[in-house]
Amino acid sequence: MTFSLDKIRTLLLEHQLLKEFVTTDGWHLQLTELSTRSFTKISYDSRQVDRDTLFFCKGLNFKEEYLVSAIQAGLSCYVAEQPYEVNAQCAIIVTDIRKAMAVLSMAFYDYPQNELTVIGFTGTKGKTTAAYFTKAILDQTTQNKTALLSTMNTTLDGVNYFKSHLTTPESLDLYKMMRQAVDNQMSHLVMEVSSQAYKTQRVYGLTFDIGLFLNISPDHISPIEHPTFDDYFYCKRQLLLHSKKVIINHETDYYALLAESINQAGVPVLTYGREKTADFQVVTDQTDSLAFHLSHTQQAVAHTNKQDLPMIDGDYRILLAGDFNQENAASALLAASLAGASVSDGQTGLAHARVPGRMDQLTHKNGASVFVDYAHNYLSLKNLLQFAKKENPTGKLIVIIGSPGDKAISRRKDFGVVLSELCDIAILTTDDPAHESPQKIAEEIAAAITNKQVDVRFEMDRSHAIESALSLCTAQDTVVIAGKGVDLYQKVLGKDEPYEGDYFIAKRLIEESDI
Template identity: 30%
Template sequence: MHLNRLLDVLPVKSVFGSTEHTIRSIVHDSRRVKPGDVFVAIREPTGHDGHQYIDAAIDQGAVAVISEETQRNLPITTIEVPDTHIAFSLVAAKFFDFPASQLKMIGVTGTNGKTTVTFMIDAILRAAGMRSGLIGTTGSRYMDRPVAGAKSHTTPYPMQLHEALRTFVEENAEYAVMEVSSHGLVSDRLASVKFDLAVFTNLTRDHLNDHKTIEGYREAKMKLFSSHLDDSGCAVINKDDPSYAYFLDVSAAKVLTYALSSSADISRVGPVQCYSDRTVFNVEAYIGSTFPVSIPLPGRYNASNALAAMGVALSLNIPVDAILQGLKNVRVPGRLERIDCGQPFTVLVDSAHTPDALDSVLSACREWTVGALIVVFGCGGDRDRGKRPLMAKVACNHADYVILTTDNPRMEASDIIFRDTESGLASHVAAVTIEDREEAIDHAIKYARPDDTVLIAGKGDEAFQIVNDTYIEFDDRLVARQLIETHYG
C-alpha cells in the first residue's frame, strides 16, 4: 500500500516529504521497525512517549512517521495529526481494508466475566451453524485455531486487531466476538470500529492506577456504548450491577437487560444449583418462554455470564435449542480450569485478580468443597495498591489456608507488594508468604489432603510471569500438572 492512500483517512495537520512510499507495515514500537515501515509516535498513560524514539525508528528503516508534533527537519516523511492514538487506529483499519465493517461486531466489557461471556457467545454462534472469531485475553482464534493477534493485551493494538479481523473475513466468518478493555477504549484502539452488539457485565474495583477513580473507570467502560455502538444495534446490560443505570441512556441502541437477582428481559427463575463441574438453573426470557440451562462451569457468577450470552443470542434470534447446546459445550481456558492427574483432591486454576472476582470464585469453591479450601494468589506490581489488602481479606473470608505469592511483580519490589497485601490478612486464618510462585504452588499441593480444594488464582491461562520488564515463561496449569505428577504420578 502507498503512503498517500493512508492519508485519505487521517485528519492531517501537515505533511513534509514524499507520500509515494510503498508501506510494509505500521508500527508503534521503534524496536520492531523494519525498512519500509511507518512509525506512529504514541504517548502512553504510563509516561512512555514514542516521540522520543523517532530517531531510533529512522535508524531501523522507517520511511515515515506519524506524530503529534511538527517535525520539519527529519530525513523521512513526517505527518502531523492531532491525536496519534486515533490516527493509529484509522490507518490500521485502512491498511487491512476495514475488516470490521465486513463483520457483525460483538463487544463485551466489564471488570469480570469478559472472557467467559465471549467464549459462551462464540459457542452459541457455532452451535447455531454460524462462523465466528474470538479476540481477547486468551489471544485471537478462529474456530479453535489461533490466528494473528497479540495475547498480552485484552484489546490488541490496532495493527494486531485489524490483522485478526482481516483473517476472520478471509475465513468467511460472519461474526467477531471480542473483549473490550477500559485501556483499549481510553487509548482509542477501537477508534475505527463500530459494534452491532455491546455487553456490560459488571463494574468493580480495578485499574484505578490508570483511571484514578471508580467514576473514571466507569466512564471508560461506557465509551463502548456512547462512542462505538451503532444506533441500530443492541446493548445487553447486567441489571444486577449497581452501575447499570449509567449504561442505559448513553446510546440510541435497543437495550436488553439480564439479571440473576431481579426481574429483567432475561432472568433467572428459582435456585441456582452449583456443583464442582457445572451450574444448573432456569431462565425466563422476554420471548415468552422458560427453559432449563446447564453449563459446564461451576459458580453462581457463571450463571450471570450465561445470561449475558443468552441476551446476545436472543437479540440475534438464535433458536433456544442452539443456545442451550452452545452453553452445554462451552470450555474456557484458565477459568476454574481443573487440573486432574489422579490426585485425591481438586486443583483449579483461575484468572481471578480483583477482590470481587476472587470472592466469587472462592464462594463457588466453598459450596462444594468437603475438606479444606486452600488458595494461592498474589497481587500485581505497579498496579492499584489499594486493592491488595482487600484481596487478602477476601481470601481469609473463604479459605482455610492462604498462600501469598508473586503475580507479575513488574518493576515493584515484592516485599512492598507483600507488605500491602499482608495488612489485610486475618489472624484467625492460617497464612504463609512464599515469594517463588512455583514453590508456593508446590507447597499447596503437598499440603492438600483428600477432598480438599486448591485454587491457584490470578493468572488463569497466562503463560508468563512479568519480572521487571521481562516476560518469563510461566503457566500455572503446566506447573501445577508437573508438580502433581511428581508427587502423585
C-alpha cells in the first residue's frame, strides 16, 4: 500500500482538518515538489518507524522526545496538532490528530469496512456476551467467516483468538485489523464499541451496518475518562447516529431520549424486551431457565414495513444462566437476522455459544455454588448478584471483588452500593490496580458499604481471597468471584503481570479440597 502527500492533503481538506504543511522552506497549504512523496507504512508508535512511515503524534502522554527518536530512526514526515522544532522533511499540522488518524487510516487500508458487514454493540453491560452470541450465530450463516473484536479476545480469521488491549482499538489498528479480516476472507465483523471510542474519535467517520444499544448506567466516570454521566451517555448514543440500522433494548433507562434521537436522525429501528411494548418480546420457558421464546409483537407490525421485519420468531436455548443473558441473546438474534441469519442458525449458534469468563459455574465439593463472572460495573454486578441470590435464597452470598486502578473511579462507590444491598460477606481484593494501591481502592469500595450486616474483609492477594471464600462457604451458600473471569493477567504499574485466572484458581482449589 502506498499513500501520497497529495492524497493526504485532499482527505484532510475534505474533512476540514488541515491547518498547514511545515516544510524546510516554510509554511504552506499547497505542495509542489513533495506532492508525490509517498508512504508505505503508518504508525503512532515511535519505535516502529522508518523513512517510509507516516507518523502520528497522538495522545495526552505524547512527548516530543518520542518524535526526536523517530527522526533519528529515519522518519521524515509526521502528523501533529502543532509543529515541533525537529529536523523533519515535512510536518502535517491538523486541527484534531485523532480525527486525522481515523480519516487517513481508513484510506490507507482502502476502506475495508466497505467489504464487511459491520455490527457494533454498545452498552454498560452485556456487550461481550451479545457480541459472542452474534458471532456464534453468524458462524452458522457464513461458515465461520465472521471476525470479532471484543473486550476479552479478538479473531480476524474466525478461528484463532488473541488478547485484546482495548475494547475498541485505536483507529489505525482498527482499520489494519479490518483489512486483515478481509484478506482472511471474512464477510462479517462483530465488534464492541466503547464510549471511549467516540470520546477519543477511534471510530470517527465509521458507519456501522447495524448498531445495537443494550443499556446504560453510570460507569467510566473519572477525570481521565468521562467527567460526568451526561458525557458518558452522550458518547454511548453516538453509535445510534452512525449506523444504517439500529436495535435498542426497549427497557433500558433513558429509552425516551434514545427513541427521539433515532427518530430525528431517521434511522430504522427495532426494539426488544420483556414487555409487549417492544417489537420483539423475550419470554423465559417455565420449565427450563436456560430456554426462551422470542416473537414479534403487534407493536412491530404497526410501525415496521412487513418486508423489513426479521423472521426470527422461535424457541431458543443458551448455555448461560440469567434473564439478562436471554436479553443479550435476543439482541444477537435480531442483529444476526438483519445480517442474513436464519432461525435455525440462531438456534444452533446459541446452543453452542460459550463466552470466556461469563457465568462460569463450579460446584464446591460441599455442594455450594460458585460463579465466576467478568462482571465489572454496577449493572453487571447487580444482575449477577440478584441471580445468585435467587438461586440460593437461604444461604449466604460471599463475593470476591476489586476494582481497576487509574480509571472508572465511580465503580468503587457503585460496587459498595450493590454489596450493601445483596452481599453477606464481601472479600475485597486486587483487580488490575495499575498505578494505584489495591488496598486504597478496596478501602474506597468498603467506604460505600453502608449495610453494617455485611462482613467486609480485605485480602490483596486475589488467589488467597478466592481460597478464603471457598473455605468459608457451606452447602447452602453461593460464592461469586467477580471482575476478571478467565483473564490471565493483572495490570500492575503499566505491565501485564501473569495471573492464573479466577476460574482456574477456583477450579484448582475445589479439586484440591479435602471437603
